Amino acid sequence: MERYGTCLLAFILLFAVVPRPSASAPAAEHTLGAGSSLSVEDRARPFLTSPDGTFSCGFQDSGENAFSFSVWYTAAAEKTAVWTANPGAPVNGRGSRISFRRDGGLALDDANGTTVWESKTSGGGGALTISLLDTGNLVILDPSSSTGGGRVVWQSFDWPTDTLLPSQPLTKHMKLVAGYFSLYYDNDNVLRLLYDGPEISSIYWPNPGKNPFDNGRTTYNSSRIGVLDANGAFLSSDNLGVNASDLGPGVKRRLTIEQDGNVRIYSLSASTGGWAVTWAALAQPCSVHGLCGPNAICEYQPSLRCSCAPGYEMVDPRDWRKGCRPMFSVTNCSLQQASPEQQPRYKFVKMAHTDFYGYDLWFYQSVTFAYCKKICSEMCLCIGFSYKLQGQGVCYPKSVLFNGFTSSAFPGNIYIKVPIDFNASAPPVSARSTTGIACEPTVPVIVQESGTFGRSGNGTEWPYLFAFAGVLGLLDLIFIATGCWFLSNKQSIPSSLEAGYRMVTGQFRRFTYRELKDATGNFKEEIGRGGSGVVYRGVLDGGKVVAVKKLTNVAGGDEEFWAEMTVIGRINHINLVRIWGFCSQGKHKLLVYEYVENESLDRHLFDMDRTALPWRERYRIALGTARGLAYLHHECLEWVIHCDVKPENILLTREFDAKIADFGLAKLSKRDGAGDSFQLSHMRGTTGYMAPEWARNVPVDAKVDVYSYGIVLLEIVIGSRISDQTTAGGERLEMSQIAQALRQVVDTGDVVPLVDGRLQGQLNPRQALEMVRISLSCMQERSNDRPTMDDIAKVLTACDDEDEHPAYRS
Numbered sequence: 186m187e188r189y190g191t192c193l194l195a196f197i198l199l200f201a202v203v204p205r206p207s208a209s210a211p212a213a214e215h216t217l218g219a220g221s222s223l224s225v226e227d228r229a230r231p232f233l234t235s236p237d238g239t240f241s242c243g244f245q246d247s248g249e250n251a252f253s254f255s256v257w258y259t260a261a262a263e264k265t266a267v268w269t270a271n272p273g274a275p276v277n278g279r280g281s282r283i284s285f286r287r288d289g290g291l292a293l294d295d296a297n298g299t300t301v302w303e304s305k306t307s308g309g310g311g312a313l314t315i316s317l318l319d320t321g322n323l324v325i326l327d328p329s330s331s332t333g334g335g336r337v338v339w340q341s342f343d344w345p346t347d348t349l350l351p352s353q354p355l356t357k358h359m360k361l362v363a364g365y366f367s368l369y370y371d372n373d374n375v376l377r378l379l380y381d382g383p384e385i386s387s388i389y390w391p392n393p394g395k396n397p398f399d400n401g402r403t404t405y406n407s408s409r410i411g412v413l414d415a416n417g418a419f420l421s422s423d424n425l426g427v428n429a430s431d432l433g434p435g436v437k438r439r440l441t442i443e444q445d446g447n448v449r450i451y452s453l454s455a456s457t458g459g460w461a462v463t464w465a466a467l468a469q470p471c472s473v474h475g476l477c478g479p480n481a482i483c484e485y486q487p488s489l490r491c492s493c494a495p496g497y498e499m500v501d502p503r504d505w506r507k508g509c510r511p512m513f514s515v516t517n518c519s520l521q522q523a524s525p526e527q528q529p530r531y532k533f534v535k536m537a538h539t540d541f542y543g544y545d546l547w548f549y550q551s552v553t554f555a556y557c558k559k560i561c562s563e564m565c566l567c568i569g570f571s572y573k574l575q576g577q578g579v580c581y582p583k584s585v586l587f588n589g590f591t592s593s594a595f596p597g598n599i600y601i602k603v604p605i606d607f608n609a610s611a612p613p614v615s616a617r618s619t620t621g622i623a624c625e626p627t628v629p630v631i632v633q634e635s636g637t638f639g640r641s642g643n644g645t646e647w648p649y650l651f652a653f654a655g656v657l658g659l660l661d662l663i664f665i666a667t668g669c670w671f672l673s674n675k676q677s678i679p680s681s682l683e684a685g686y687r688m689v690t691g692q693f694r695r696f697t698y699r700e701l702k703d704a705t706g707n708f709k710e711e712i713g714r715g716g717s718g719v720v721y722r723g724v725l726d727g728g729k730v731v732a733v734k735k736l737t738n739v740a741g742g743d744e745e746f747w748a749e750m751t752v753i754g755r756i757n758h759i760n761l762v763r764i765w766g767f768c769s770q771g772k773h774k775l776l777v778y779e780y781v782e783n784e785s786l787d788r789h790l791f792d793m794d795r796t797a798l799p800w801r802e803r804y805r806i807a808l809g810t811a812r813g814l815a816y817l818h819h820e821c822l823e824w825v826i827h828c829d830v831k832p833e834n835i836l837l838t839r840e841f842d843a844k845i846a847d848f849g850l851a852k853l854s855k856r857d858g859a860g861d862s863f864q865l866s867h868m869r870g871t872t873g874y875m876a877p878e879w880a881r882n883v884p885v886d887a888k889v890d891v892y893s894y895g896i897v898l899l900e901i902v903i904g905s906r907i908s909d910q911t912t913a914g915g916e917r918l919e920m921s922q923i924a925q926a927l928r929q930v931v932d933t934g935d936v937v938p939l940v941d942g943r944l945q946g947q948l949n950p951r952q953a954l955e956m957v958r959i960s961l962s963c964m965q966e967r968s969n970d971r972p973t974m975d976d977i978a979k980v981l982t983a984c985d986d987e988d989e990h991p992a993y994r995s
C-alpha cells in the first residue's frame with residue numbers, strides 16, 4: 186500500500202519537523218495522541234491547527250448535509266480545502282466522526298458506521314501522535330523512533346487531492362485530480378494535463394501538437410518532481426519554470442487543478458481572505474479537452490460557447506460535457522463491409538476555421554480537396570475530414586470528432602459527413618452555450634429605472650455587515666436546518682439535479698421559505714428593488730446579516746431554476762457579491778446574498794450632498810469592477826454575461842472594494858412576447874448603459890458588458906451620469922458627440938478639465954487618461970472593436986501605481 190518510493194525519504198525527513206509544544210492557547214491543539222476524536226457536530230472547532238496558526242484541519246461543508254475532513258488556510262475566508270481525506274465521498278452532518286484511534290490509525294467514520302477513509306497506520310506501541318505542521322502537512326509520527334524528533338509514519342503531503350502547497354513535492358507517484366482532469370508526470374518524464382473522460386482520454390497541456398522540447402520541456406530528467414517554492418515559483422524537473430505574478434516571499438499560495446481543467450496558482454489576500462489567480466496553465470479555455478464533449482465545437486469569442494457539429498444534437502441539454510449525438514442513423518462499419526453496394530450516399534457540411542484534435546484515420550499530403558472528399562466518402566469509418574491549404578493541400582480523415590474548436594487563426598476547415606437526404610439547411614442545433622448564462626437579446630432584464638439591488642428607493646441606509654463573520658454560526662444553522670430539511674424535502678429535488686447540487690461546494694445551500702420569512706421579519710425591511718425582484722435585509726439564526734432577493738417573473742420550471750442555481754452558486758470572486766444560497770418552493774423563488782455594507786456606486790458618485798469619492802477609491806472601484814467582469818467572462822467555470830452593468834449594480838465594501846451584484850440572472854427572466862419591442866425601446870431611451878446591438882435583435886455576447894463598463898468607467902471619471910450630459914444650450918448630448926469629445930481629450934492628453942470638479946485636481950492624470958482611453962474603446966459601435974474585460978483589467982492593473990499621486994503620499 187506504500188505509494189511513494191524510497192526517493193521520497195529525503196522529503197519525508199525534510200518535513201518531519203518536530204512540532205513545538207503549545208505554550209499557551211489550550212483551545213487550539215497542534216498535536217494529539219491516540220484516542221482523540223472530533224464529531225461532525227463539533228465542527229465549529231478545528232481538529233488541529235498548525236503551531237503558527239497558518240493551517241487548520243477539521244470538518245468542512247461540502248454540499249447539502251455533506252461534510253469532508255480537510256486541511257485549509259486558517260485565514261482564507263472560504264476555507265478552501267488544500268487537502269481532503271474523502272474527496273467525492275462526503276459524510277453525513279450528524280453522527281460522523283474523525284478519530285485518531287488507539288492503534289494509531291486516523292479514520293473518518295460515517296453516521297452509519299462505515300469507515301469512509303483511513304490512514305491505515307498503526308504501531309509505535311500506541312504512542313503515535315498526529316500533528317498539523319506549519320507547511321499544511323498533516324503527519325502521523327512515531328516519537329519512539331530513534332530518529333531525532335520521530336519518524337513520519339504517514340503524511341497528507343503524500344496523498345494530494347487537487348492542490349499542491351508550497352514546499353509540497355509533486356512526484357511520479359502522485360496526481361492532482363479534479364473531475365475528469367488530472368495533472369501528473371507522464372512516462373516520458375513530462376508534467377502534463379490529461380482529460381480522462383468516460384469515452385475518450387487525451388492530453389491537452391503542454392501543447393499536444395508539439396514535441397516536449399518545442400514546448401520548452403525535456404524528457405531526459407527522470408526525477409519527475411515539481412515544487413512550488415515559498416516565493417511562488419513552480420519548478421519542475423522537466424524544465425518547466427513558472428512564476429506567480431506576485432513573485433516574492435510572505436504570500437500564502439496554492440497550486441490547484443480545477444473543475445474546468447485548468448491549473449492555477451492562487452495567492453491569498455491578507456486583508457480580505459480572498460484568493461486571486463496569479464498564474465494559470467492555459468490562457469484559452471477551449472484548449473482544455475472535454476469541455477464540450479464529443480461531436481461538439483468549442484468557441485471562445487469572447488466568452489466560451491459549445492455547439493454541436495451540423496447534423497448532431499445535444500445528448501443532455503444541461504451538460505455539454507456529454508456532447509452531441511448524430512440525428513441520423515450511423516452505419517455499422519463491421520456489417521457494412523459485407524454489402525458495399527448498399528453503402529449510403531453522403532454529402533459534407535463545411536465549418537470554416539474549425540478543426541477537431543487528433544483521431545485521424547490517416548494523413549495525406551499534397552492532395553486536392555476533391556481527392557480528400559472522395560477518401561472520406563469511401564471510408565466507412567470516416568465521419569468527417571479536415572482539409573487545409575498550406576502551400577499544398579493536407580487532408581485528415583477523422584474517425585472521431587472530439588475536442589473541436591473554432592478559431593480564426595486556424596487556416597483550414599472541417600467537413601462533416603451527413604447522409605445525402607439529410608436536411609443540412611436546417612440551422613445548427615444548440616448554437617449557443619447552455620453551459621454559461623448567455624444573454625438573450627429579447628429578455629427584458631433591464632427594465633426598471635427606479636434602482637436595483639443595493640439601492641433603496643426611499644434612501645434607507647445599508648447597515649454594516651461583516652461579510653465573513655458569522656460563518657461558524659451559519660454552519661450550525663446549516664446543520665440544524667438542513668438536517669431536517671434534507672429528510673423531509675428530499676423528494677422535491679429533481680433527481681437529475683441532485684447529484685450536481687450536492688457537488689456545490691462552500692456555504693452555498695438551499696433555504697426553506699419559512700427560514701427566509703423569519704430571517705427577514707416577514708419581508709419587512711426593503712433595501713433595494715430592480716428588474717428581477719425586491720431585496721430585503723435579513724438576519725439568519727447565526728446572526729449573519731444577508732440580503733434576500735425575492736425574484737419576480739421567473740421563467741421555466743423547478744429543474745431549470747435548480748440548474749441555474751448550481752451555476753450561480755459556484756461563482757466566487759472577491760469582486761462579485763457572494764451568493765450564499767436560494768429557496769425554491771412552489772412559486773417562491775428567492776436568492777440569499779452576502780450583505781455589502783457601503784451602498785452602491787451611484788450613491789457615492791452622483792449624490793451631490795456627499796463628499797466626493799477620492800480618486801484612489803475611484804480607481805480601485807474601476808479596477809475591481811473590471812476584474813469581477815473579467816472573471817465572469819473568462820475565468821469562472823461557467824461563462825456568464827452580466828447583461829446589466831451599471832453603478833446601481835456595483836456595491837461597495839467598507840474599504841471601497843467593488844462587488845458586482847445581480848449577475849447570472851438573465852436566463853431566469855421570463856420572456857413575454859408582446860412586451861419585448863416596447864421594453865427594448867423603453868430601455869434604450871432611458872438606461873444609457875446598453876450597447877447598441879441590444880436594439881438590433883441580434884445575439885449579444887460578453888461585449889455588451891464591455892460597452893456598459895465603458896459608460897460606468899467614464900462616469901467614475903466625470904462624477905455624473907453620461908445620460909445627463911447636456912450642451913451649453915441644455916440639449917442632451919448624443920453618444921457620438923460624447924465620443925467625439927473623448928477622442929479630443931485622448932488626442933490632446935488634457936484630461937483634467939473632464940474629471941469630476943469636486944476632486945479639485947486631486948487625481949492621477951495618467952490613470953484618468955487611461956480610463957478615458959479605455960472608455961472610448963469600449964463605446965465602439967461594433968462589438969468586435971471593443972476590448973475584452975481581460976484586456977481592460979490588464980491595462981488598469983499595469984496603471985495601478987498608487988504611490989505616483991503626490992496627494993496621497995503620507
Ligand SMILES: *[C@@H]1O[C@H](CO)[C@@H](O)[C@H](O)[C@H]1NC(C)=O
Binds near residue numbers: 295298
Ligand atoms: C453507509 O452509508 C454509505 C453512504 O451513504 C453507504 O455507501 C454504505 O453502504 C452505508 N453502510 C452501511 C453499513 O449501511
Ligand SMILES: *[C@@H]1O[C@H](CO)[C@@H](O)[C@H](O)[C@H]1NC(C)=O
Binds near residue numbers: 406408410421422
Ligand atoms: C533533474 O531535476 C532535478 C529537480 O528539478 C534537479 O535537481 C536535477 O539537477 C536535474 N538533473 C539533471 C541531470 O538535470
Ligand SMILES: *[C@@H]1O[C@H](CO)[C@@H](O)[C@H](O)[C@H]1NC(C)=O
Binds near residue numbers: 418426427432
Ligand atoms: C521567474 O523569476 C525568476 C527570478 O526573478 C527569473 O529568473 C525567471 O526567469 C522567472 N521565470 C519565468 C518563467 O518568468
Ligand SMILES: *[C@@H]1O[C@H](CO)[C@@H](O)[C@H](O)[C@H]1NC(C)=O
Binds near residue numbers: 517518519520
Ligand atoms: C455492428 O455489428 C457487429 C456485428 O454484427 C456487432 O457485433 C456490433 O455490436 C455492431 N455495432 C454497433 C455499434 O451496432
Ligand SMILES: *[C@@H]1O[C@H](CO)[C@@H](O)[C@H](O)[C@H]1NC(C)=O
Binds near residue numbers: 610
Ligand atoms: C429543410 O430545412 C429548412 C429550414 O429549417 C426548411 O425550410 C425546409 O423546408 C427543409 N427541407 C426539407 C426537405 O425538409
Ligand SMILES: *[C@@H]1O[C@H](CO)[C@@H](O)[C@H](O)[C@H]1NC(C)=O
Binds near residue numbers: 643
Ligand atoms: C417608500 O416611501 C413611500 C412613500 O413615502 C412609501 O409608500 C413606500 O412604502 C416606501 N417604501 C419603502 C420600501 O419603505
Ligand SMILES: *[C@@H]1O[C@H](CO)[C@@H](O)[C@H](O)[C@H]1NC(C)=O
Binds near residue numbers: 839840
Ligand atoms: C461609506 O462611505 C462613506 C463615504 O461616503 C464613509 O464615510 C463611511 O464611513 C462608509 N461607511 C462604512 C460603513 O464604511
